[in-house]
Amino acid sequence: MATVSFHYVTKRFGNFVAVKDFDLGIGDKEFVVLVGPSGCGKSTSLRMLAGLEKITEGTIEIDGRVVNNVHPKDRDIAMVFQNYALYPHMTVYKNMAFGLQLRRFPKSEVDKRVHDAAEILEISELLKRKPRELSGGQRQRVAVGRAIVRKPSVFLFDEPLSNLDAKLRVQMRGEILKLHHRLQSTIIYVTHDQIEAMTMGSKIVIMNAGEIMQVGEPIKVYDSPDNMFVAGFIGSPAMNFLEVKLISKDRALWVDGGEFCLPIPDSKGQKYAQHKGKTCYFGIRPEHMYDREFIKDYDPRNVIKARVDLIEPVGSFVILQIVVGKATIVAQVDSHTRAVLGEEMDLVADMEKMHLFSTDPPHLSLSIS
C-alpha cells in the first residue's frame, strides 16, 4: 500500500482558483475523506491525484514519488466514479477485466482476479450481465470490483454513493468500510455528505472555496471545530450561531445576547478571558440544548426562554425551531416534549459544549486564536 502527499497544490482554471495551497499528508492504510459543499475543490483535488487534471502549482507524491507528470495508468491508483462509469456495451466480467487486459495480464490471472473480486463483492452470478441489467447497488459493486481487481496502492472514490437511495447508501457505506478493513489499502474518498464523512473516515478533510478548513479525526473535528464554517458544516442539524458580547459578571465570564445571558463554565473561562468585552459568535449545537422538563440537574442560569416556531417530530427526537429575540435557532429535544407551537418554553444550554468564534473572517474559534 502507499502514502500520499499533497505539497501546496494549486489548481487554476483560467482566472478561477479551484484549489489553493492544498497541503495534506495521507498515511499508509488511512481512510481519508475529503468533504465540503459543491464547488469546494474536493473532486478537483482527487482528479489531480488521479492524473485527470493537470496541477498548476505544487507537487503530489505517491509513496514518495512525485507524480505530477506521471501518466494515470502508471500511478498505481484505481478510481470509482460517481456515475459508476461502467462500459455499457461490455458484460460485468469484461468491465472488470478491461484494465487488466490493457496491462497484458495473462488470461488465467485476469480470470482469477475477476472471480476473486466478484466473490468478495457477491456479484459472481452477475458476471455475464450488462450494466443496464443491474440495479444501482449492483452497478456500484461492479464499479468497486473493477477497482479492486487491479490491486492498486491507492483507491480513489469520487462521491460513489450519491446516486443510491438512502437505505442502500447506508448499506454500501458499511460494505466499503469492511472492504477497507479487508484490503488494508489507502483510500481517499470524496463526498459532500458530512454523515458519510463522519462515519467512514479515519481522518476527514473539510474544504471550502478551494482551501482546507480543517483536518482531523471526525470526532475531534466535531468537538473542536477550528472555525465557524467547519462548526456549521459538520453536524446535523447544523450548529446555531448567535451574536453575543463577552461580559464579566459575578467573577465569571458570560455570553450576553440581549434576550439571554449565559455563564461560561470555569473550565472554559480561562481560554476566553483575553476576549472579554469583545463581540463574537456564540455557537451551540441543537443536540446540546435540552427541554428543561426532561433534565433533572441543571444550572438555572443556563436556561434560555424562547418561542416555539416549528415542531418537526423525527421519531427518536424532535427538532424545534425556536425564536430568541430576532434570531431563529434549532434545538433537538426529547421525542416526548410538550412544546406547543407559538408558546414560550425553557431550554437548557449545555455550556460545557459551547463554542465562540471571532466576528472577523475567517471566523476562527476563540479557543485557538
Next chain:
Amino acid sequence: MREKLESYRAYLFLIPGLFFLFLFTYLPIIWSTWLSFNEWNLLSPKPVFSGLENFVKLWQHDVFWLVMKNSFFFVTVSIFPTMFLALVFAILIDERMKGRVYYIYSLFYPTLIPMAAAAMLWVYIYSPNLGILNIFLAKLGLPKLGWLGSSQTSLWALIIMTFWKNLGFFTLIYLAGLQNVNRELYEAAYIDGAGWWRRHFSITFPLVGPTSLFVLVVAIILTFRVFDQIHLMTEGGPGNSSNVIVYYIFENGFKFFDWGRASTLTTILVLILLSLTLIIFGIFGKRITYTAD
C-alpha cells in the same frame, strides 16, 4: 370508452399529415410501380400494360448493368471512408483539438454551399489545363489526368467531390451522437491505461452505434440518389462511365422519353433501398447499445 375516443381523436389529428404523405410519397410510388409494368414512351403515348417486359429488357441491356455497377461502386467506395473520417473529425472537434475552429469551418463550408456551386468549383479543380489539381500533379512531376473527361477517372472524380461535400454533414451528426457518450467512461479507460486509439476503439465506436446505423442508412440512401453533380459535371459520361441509377432514370424519362422504363428503374431503386435498409437493421439493429447505462 374514453380511451377509444382519445385514440380516434389522435388519428383525426394525423389525417392532414397522412393526407400529404399519401399524396406526395405513397401515391407516386404506387403510380410509378404500376407504370413499371406498362409500355409508355413516344411510340406508345398512353400506358399499355406489358407485364414484366420492361424488367426483362433492362436485364438484357448492358448499360443497365454498367449503371448498377457504377451505383454500387459509388456507394461502397464513398460511404465507409466518409463514415470513418466523419467520426474521427467529430472526435477531434469534440476533444477541442488545436485549430478546431479552422477544421469546423473547413468541414462545414462544403455542406452549406449549394450543389450547383460546388459542382462548378470542382469542374474548375478538375479542369485538364487550368485546374489546380493537374497543376499540383505537374509540380510533383506526375502526369496530368483527364479527370472528368476520362472514363478511367470520371467516376472517381465524382466520388471524391461527393465525399468532400458530405463529410461535414456526417461529422455534424456524429458530433451530436458523441454528446451521448458519458465522459467518465473515457476517464475510467484513461486510468485503466487505454491510449487514444484504444479509448475510441473500445468505447466511442461501439457507443456511437445508433448514430453509425443512422449515418449508414442515410448515407446509402443519399449516395444512391446522387444526381446534381453527375448532371452538372459529366452527364453520366464519357460513355456512361459515370452514369448512376438516378441519372439513368432521368435520361430515360426526360431524354429518351421512355417513361415506362424510367418507372421500372425507379421501382428497382426503391426495392434496392428498402432491402438494404431492412438487411442493415436486421444485422445491426439488435446488436448495438442504445443507452449509456
